[in-house]
Structures are given as structure tokens and as C-alpha cells.
């Protein structure tokens with residue numbers, strides 16, 4: 180009998196004859212192994228605990244859509260009776276507006292088969308057919324469609340068009356695509372004039388993103404808001420002015436930039452203070468890094484330009 184076999188036999192034999200003695204011998208080892216497993220578990224307890232509970236998912240159904248910045252504007256008045264005549268000038272204007280704004284959906288031939296039409300439901304109107312019109316192909320109908328859009332379809336309102344633009348488009352569509360276009364009655368034209376205030380023109384209030392409004396309110400309210408918006412409006416209309424160009428180039432958030440400039444008059448007669456204020460404002464998101472690349476000539480121009488508004 181080999182030693183190994185002898186050993187196995189003797190453990191079995193010992194276990195049978197002296198169970199307590201054998202267990203007492205193994206006990207310290209079991210204790211150490213048990214302790215080891217316990218320590219290992221404790222050291223990983225964070226991971227083990229985390230894995231048991233699924234991580235909370237962020238709520239993707241809630242997405243905050245802030246307002247877009249819209250400058251206040253005036254819709255000019257329009258002479259409805261004159262614009263209801265399809266003069267060659269008006270039709271030509273309509274043609275060019277149609278080519279840039281409508282062809283992608285309505286197609287060059289007005290059949291509702293532009294390149295973007297395939298994926299749309301409902302399909303863009305086929306102007307050459309009498310079927311399916313909602314507001315209709317009279318001038319008043321097309322004017323309404325362009326002013327309000329058609330809910331639940333890709334036909335959106337074209338808010339930025341002037342009344343004359345809308346008449347021009349209506350005239351172009353009617354003279355070019357619609358077979359025997361029906362005439363508006365005098366009452367329909369009067370109604371159109373009243374509904375859209377065309378005889379007086381209209382003032383459209385501006386709108387500012389809520390996050391910017393909060394900054395303004397924090398800084399001090401209505402008077403500041405009015406000043407900032409009026410300066411912004413002037414700058415936007417100063418196209419071609421090098422001061423305005425620099426302003427547009429170096430601002431990240433125009434409202435914030437102007438709010439910062441309106442918050443103190445220390446810089447009004449001090450170009451260095453002006454530079455300091457703007458550079459310090461970088462972290463607040465009003466201005467962007469390109470201020471670092473302005474030449475001293477550009478700083479002069481920019482400084483003088485802003486001084487005239489504050």
C-alpha cells in the first residue's frame with residue numbers, strides 16, 4: 180500500500196473514529212476561507228449593490244424648446260384692390276419667390292411633385308387640379324394659406340413675407356398653374372383686408388428666448404430690456420457698417436453681450452475699460468474668443484460704434 184493510499188484511508192478512518200478531532204483541525208482553514216470570501220464581497224459591495232438596481236433612465240420625452248429670438252417688425256400696409264390685379268410686375272415677383280420657396284414641394288410645374296414631395300403626407304397641392312383644395316385658389320384663399328399655414332401638413336405659414344409677397348405668389352400661382360382661376364368677390368377682398376389689417380399695416384411685437392429674458396430680469400428689468408432690444412434692433416439694421424459687423428463677429432449671445440455693456444457706463448469714455456469689460460465677459464457667454472484677434476483699429480471702430488448706442 181502506497182503512502183498516499185494509506186493517507187486517504189487514514190483520514191476516512193479518523194473521520195469515522197474521531198469526527199470532532201478532524202473537524203477541529205479543518206475549522207481554522209474554513210474560517211480563513213470564509214473570512215476571505217466575506218472581505219472580497221465587502222470590497223465589491225458598491226459595485227454589487229449598484230448592479231442590482233438598474234440605473235434610472237433620463238426622461239427623453241421632456242425636451243425644453245426655448246422661444247426663438249424675433250425682432251419686432253412692422254407689416255407694411257397694402258392696397259388690396261390694386262394688388263388683386265395680376266400685373267406683370269406682381270406676377271414676375273411671385274415667380275421668383277415661388278422658385279426659391281415653393282418649388283421643392285410644389286414642383287416647377289405646380290403639380291405638387293417637387294423633390295421633397297415624395298416623403299410627405301398629405302402631398303403638396305397640385306395647383307393644376309381642382310381637387311382637394313382647403314382654403315381654395317382664390318387670392319383670399321391663397322393669402323390665408325400663406326399667412327396661417329395648413330395644420331397637420333408640411334405647409335407652414337410664411338410669416339416673414341410681406342403682404343405684397345403673398346399677393347405676388349397668389350397671382351403667379353393663379354395665372355400660371357390654376358385653370359380658369361375663380362375670382363374673389365368684392366366682399367371677399369374686403370374681408371381679407373380686415374382680417375389681416377391690411378389697410379393699416381400691423382406692428383408685430385418681438386420675442387426673446389426665455390433664458391435671455393431671465394438674465395435681463397435678473398440684471399434689472401423692463402427699462403434695461405427695452406434698451407437692449409432697441410440697440411439690438413438698430414445693430415441688426417446697420418448692415419454694411421463695420422462696427423455692426425465686428426459686433427456680430429465677436430458675440431456669442433447678442434442679448435447677453437448688450438446686457439453686459441448696458442450694465443455700466445464706466446466704459447463710455449474709456450476704451451481700455453471697454454476692452455476689459457468685454458474680455459471679462461467671455462466666461463458669461465456674451466462674447467466669443469474672436470475678441471482676442473481684433474486689431475487695435477478694429478477695437479477703435481467697435482468702441483466708437485457701441486458708444487453711439489449707450
Ligand code: HEC
Pocket residue numbers: 276277280281282283284285295299301302303304311312313314315316320321324325329331332333334335337348
Ligand atoms: C415643405 C413642403 C412645402 C413647401 C415648401 C410649400 N408648400 Fe404649399 N403645401 C404643402 C402641402 C403638403 C400642402 C397640402 C396641405 C394639405 O393638403 O393639408 C400645401 C398646400 C398649399 C396650397 C393649397 C392650400 C389649399 O387651399 O388647399 C397652396 C396655395 C400652397 N401650398 C402654396 C405654397 C406656396 C406659395 C409656397 C411657397 C411660398 C409653398 N406652398 C411652399 C407643402 C409645401
